[in-house]
Amino acid sequence: MDKVNQKDxxxxxxxxxxxxxxxxxFPGFKxxxxxxxxxxxxxxxxxxxxxxxxxxxxxxILFYGLGMYLTASVQVGMFFPLAEWTESGGEKTFVHTTSQxxxxxxxxxxxxxxxxxxxxxAIGYAILGLRGHYFAICTLGLGIAAGEIAGGIEIIxxxxxxxxxxxxxxxxxxxxxxxxxxxxxxxxxxxxxVFIKWIYGSRFKLILNAxxxxxxxxxAMGIQTMKYKIVGWMVSAFFAGLAGxxxxxxxxxxxxxxxxxxxxxxxxxxxLMAILGGxxxxxxxxxxxxxxxxxxxxxxxLILGWQYVALGVLIVVIVIYFPxxxxxxxxxxxxxxxxxxxxxxxxxxxxxxx
Amino acid sequence: MVQASLDGxxxxxxxxxxxxxxxxxxxxxxxxxxxxxxxxILGGYIAYTMYLAxxxxxxxxxxxxxxxxxxxxxxxxxxxxxxxxxxLFISILATFGIAIIFQQLxxxxxxxxxxxxxxxxxxxxLFDNSVxxxxxxxxSAVVSILYAIALVxxxxxxxxxxxxxxxxxxxxxxxxxxxxxxxxxxxxxxxNAALCGIAGALIAITLTLHPYVxxxxxxxxxxxxxxxxxxNLPAVAISGMGLGLFEExxxxxxxxxxxxxxxxxxxxFILVYRRFKLSKKREYLK
Numbered sequence: 134m135d136k137v138n139q140k141d142x143x144x145x146x147x148x149x150x151x152x153x154x155x156x157x158x159f160p161g162f163k164x165x166x167x168x169x170x171x172x173x174x175x176x177x178x179x180x181x182x183x184x185x186x187x188x189x190x191x192x193x194i195l196f197y198g199l200g201m202y203l204t205a206s207v208q209v210g211m212f213f214p215l216a217e218w219t220e221s222g223g224e225k226t227f228v229h230t231t232s233q234x235x236x237x238x239x240x241x242x243x244x245x246x247x248x249x250x251x252x253x254x255a256i257g258y259a260i261l262g263l264r265g266h267y268f269a270i271c272t273l274g275l276g277i278a279a280g281e282i283a284g285g286i287e288i289i290x291x292x293x294x295x296x297x298x299x300x301x302x303x304x305x306x307x308x309x310x311x312x313x314x315x316x317x318x319x320x321x322x323x324x325x326x327v328f329i330k331w332i333y334g335s336r337f338k339l340i341l342n343a344x345x346x347x348x349x350x351x352x353a354m355g356i357q358t359m360k361y362k363i364v365g366w367m368v369s370a371f372f373a374g375l376a377g378x379x380x381x382x383x384x385x386x387x388x389x390x391x392x393x394x395x396x397x398x399x400x401x402x403x404x405l406m407a408i409l410g411g412x413x414x415x416x417x418x419x420x421x422x423x424x425x426x427x428x429x430x431x432x433x434x435l436i437l438g439w440q441y442v443a444l445g446v447l448i449v450v451i452v453i454y455f456p457x458x459x460x461x462x463x464x465x466x467x468x469x470x471x472x473x474x475x476x477x478x479x480x481x482x483x484x485x486x487x
Numbered sequence: 488m489v490q491a492s493l494d495g496x497x498x499x500x501x502x503x504x505x506x507x508x509x510x511x512x513x514x515x516x517x518x519x520x521x522x523x524x525x526x527x528i529l530g531g532y533i534a535y536t537m538y539l540a541x542x543x544x545x546x547x548x549x550x551x552x553x554x555x556x557x558x559x560x561x562x563x564x565x566x567x568x569x570x571x572x573x574x575l576f577i578s579i580l581a582t583f584g585i586a587i588i589f590q591q592l593x594x595x596x597x598x599x600x601x602x603x604x605x606x607x608x609x610x611x612x613l614f615d616n617s618v619x620x621x622x623x624x625x626x627s628a629v630v631s632i633l634y635a636i637a638l639v640x641x642x643x644x645x646x647x648x649x650x651x652x653x654x655x656x657x658x659x660x661x662x663x664x665x666x667x668x669x670x671x672x673x674x675x676x677x678x679n680a681a682l683c684g685i686a687g688a689l690i691a692i693t694l695t696l697h698p699y700v701x702x703x704x705x706x707x708x709x710x711x712x713x714x715x716x717x718x719n720l721p722a723v724a725i726s727g728m729g730l731g732l733f734e735e736x737x738x739x740x741x742x743x744x745x746x747x748x749x750x751x752x753x754x755x756f757i758l759v760y761r762r763f764k765l766s767k768k769r770e771y772l773k
Contacts, residue, residue, distance in 0.1 A: 189576045260755075262762040264771050266519055266575040270709060274754040277702065281748030401583065408580075441591035448584030452577055453569045 149323070156315050163311035167383055169426045170318035174325045174376045175399070176406035176418035178369040181329065183404065184412030185338060186365055187345030188261065192272025194400035195279050196253065196370040198393035200245035200377030202289055205297040205387055207244050208237030219290040231301040238382060245378035246371050253370035257363035264348070273396070280394030295387040314383045321379065325372045326419075332368075333415050341365055345413075401448065409451055411460025420459055490618045491735040497624045499731025501686055501693075503724045504631045505704055506711035507638070508682035514717040515655040515675045516571050518578035524704030525589040526680050530555050530687025531696045532597050535604045538691070544604035547688030548630050552681035559680025563673045571672060586701060593698040604691040627689035634685055638678075639720060651675055703747050710754050713761070 156163050175197065183189045209218045213227045229237065256275075263271050289295050300310040332338050340361050343351040352358050377393070387393050394400075402425070410421020433440055457465070509523055520526075533554055534547025566585060570578040642648035653661040654671045662668050686704075690696065711730055715722035730753075737749035765771055 189579075259759045259762070262766055262771065263758055266579060267713075267758055267762075269576055269579055270519070270706075271755055271758045274706060274751040274758075277706075278748050278751030278755065281751060282745065285742070285744040285748065397587070401587075404580065438595070439591075442588050445584040445586075445588035445591065448587065449566055449581050452580045452584065453566065456577060 152319050152322075156312055160308065160311075163308075163315050164383065165426070165430055167311070167315045167318045167379075169423065170315070170322040171376045171380050172402065172406060172426055173419050173422040174318075174322055174372055175403040176410070176422040177325055177329050178372045178376075179403040180407045180412055180414075180418045181332070181341070181365055181369050183407055184414070184417070185341040185345060186362060187348075188264075188362070189269045189404070190272045191269060191396065191400055191404070192260070192275045193369055193373050193403060194276045194394055194396055195272075196249035196373040197377035197380075197399060198276075198279060198283070198389075198395070199249045199252065200374030201381035201387055201393045202283065202295070203245040203248055203374070204238070204241035204378030205295055205381050206289060207241035208234070208298050208382075211237050211240060216288050219288060219295055229298045229301060231303045234298060234301045237298065242375060242378045245374045247374075249370040249374035250367045253367045254363055257366050258359065261359065261362045261366065276394055276396045276400055280390040280396065283394060284389035290387070290389075294389075294392075297381050297385050297387060299385065314379060318376075318379050318383075321372070321375050328368070328372075330415060337361065337364075342413075401444075405448060405451060408456065408458055411458030411462075411464075414458075414460040417458055417460040424459070488739075491739045492732060493618065493620060494624070495732035495735035496728045497628045497731070498734065499728030500628045500631045500724065501689055501727075502704075502707050502711060502730055503727025504635060504682055505686045506708035506715070506723050506727055507635065507720065508679035508686075509705075509708040510712045510715070510717050510719075510723060511651075511682075512675055512679045513712060515651055516567075516672050517575070518567065518570055519575060519582070519709070520679070521579055521582040521705055522586040522589060522701070523582075523679075523683060523708055524701030524706075525586045525593075526555065526559070526683035526701075527687040527690065527704045528696060528698065528701045529558070529589060529593060530680075530684030531691035532593060532687070533684065534688035534691040535597070535602055535696060538604035544688070544692050545626065547604070547691060548634075548685050551684035551688040553684075555684030555687075556677040556681040559677040559683075560673050562680070563676040567676055568669070568672065586705075590698050590701060597696075597698065599698060601695045601697045602691075603695045621693065623692045627693045630685070630689060634682070635720065635724070638682070647671070647674055703750055706751060706754055710750075710757060714757060 155166050159166065175193070179190070179193055182193070206215060208229075209215055209227075212229065212233050218227060260268070260271060260275070283289065300313070304310075340351070340356055340358075343354070343356060344358050344362060348358055381387055381393070384392060390396075406422040406425045407418045408421070409425055410419065411417030432443070436443055455462075505523065505527055509520065512518060512520055530547075530551045533551040534544045537547050537550065538544040562585065566581060567578075570581050642652060650661070650666045650671050651674065653664070653666055654668050654675075658668055661671075707730060711723055711726045714726040714729075730750075733753060734746060734750060738746045741749060762771065
């Protein structure tokens, strides 16, 4: 990490300029671009567990949903009684002023980042002691239980949902709302990417890989695996909580099982995106999420009503025929690009064997 | 209280039947089937279709497993045979995809309403009319037990049953000794689907059906299997009844809106409890 490669510099500055210009180039797709940023963040944080650590979690949706509810609750609760807000369905009786809205959002996002992180740390010791498929099923249970329980709590709207505060009406510019959420999510995306890139250059990533490859041996080598697993999960929870908070504000309406703890959509999407792009790589989840989002937005409207069938088929096909993902496939095809040295003799011998 | 206990035990027998199917495929093929619950619901809709066509839905307990056996067989040939012998997470994700497809197709065909097939068996009143016991629940418990006994005998005595047990013990050795493991796997998955079909038909009579309630059944059966272990039928039956009791009491004490939440939390607690118990011996759940 000492010297930044010339090529990398061009790539990153190009991507950042593209990201900054995107809402002005495609003003009609601002919401889609915001969702894309959030999806990439979710895929990258999932990759930290599923790809690097080998702990295939369905539970990161828990932090996402928590972040969503926390941001909205704090934003409302700081200025108005929360119970009356949810009962009246929001808008009619209470109106946030501009400064209240942004103050509430800021504090809300802070809470949405910290509380899930603390919760991940607290339950991490118990949950991360499970391995393999037990961990997967346990986190699946956690995510769904959270949705069911949130759907029974009156103060956050229970079954009928929670309307998040509307964007202040004082700001007349019609594009302001879209810009605000887009740049918020773009900043989050850059923050996540920089942080995870830093992890990729650190010893921490090697330890996570050691846990994935053989946890018992890693432990025998004197690595306190549990500590690192919990820290890894807390990192994911931090960013997933923020992503949830932004999405809650963007969508404007929180439902317990269809928006927040949406294991059937978002919970599966993040796994699928990471696998599609290639888990265990830095760029895989980014590419996977982008590709997935384009596929989804492009074809979703064409196959109206059949989306979930298509999604199911996509999952089955990707998992069975394409488990290495795009990056894995590229790596197989062009190993030199990935810095792998291949012995010519070895390759010839393999060809002859075939 | 008596009401909740009786309901719980009768419900638990039904859960045990689904869990036995789960244990069978897990033990023999080493896959975890997330679509288990959706197979159950599909079986239920078969009975419901018969009810709509004017046939008494109780016949579903015979027709539904036959149809579901072939559904399971087809599913094995299409998808499942590619996930056997691979990482368990792949089977979890692949069957999750199947579950989504099933849910949506059932939603198209049968609609998103909650439906029930009326058996018109009436109810029995017990203890001076303080406890109501629908006869359909007694019927479902009796049918479940009969099918379970039949299955155990079949697994012990028949040629295919022996082949299945041999494959479960050591697939490679069984293959060397001339067992067509591919066929055994397909049959196992078919039998599992048939068990789901029976359970589904019984659920159509005693409870309600809805395209999206499959996953709780999967989780219940998974839970029963990890408590009871693979291939231990008495333990499966007892823990099934225990789960049924837990659910009815959770419903009674916490309220119906937290019922499913309680089931999923129980799963988390059981797994965490077992993890702490094993970690004292420096082991983990395998």
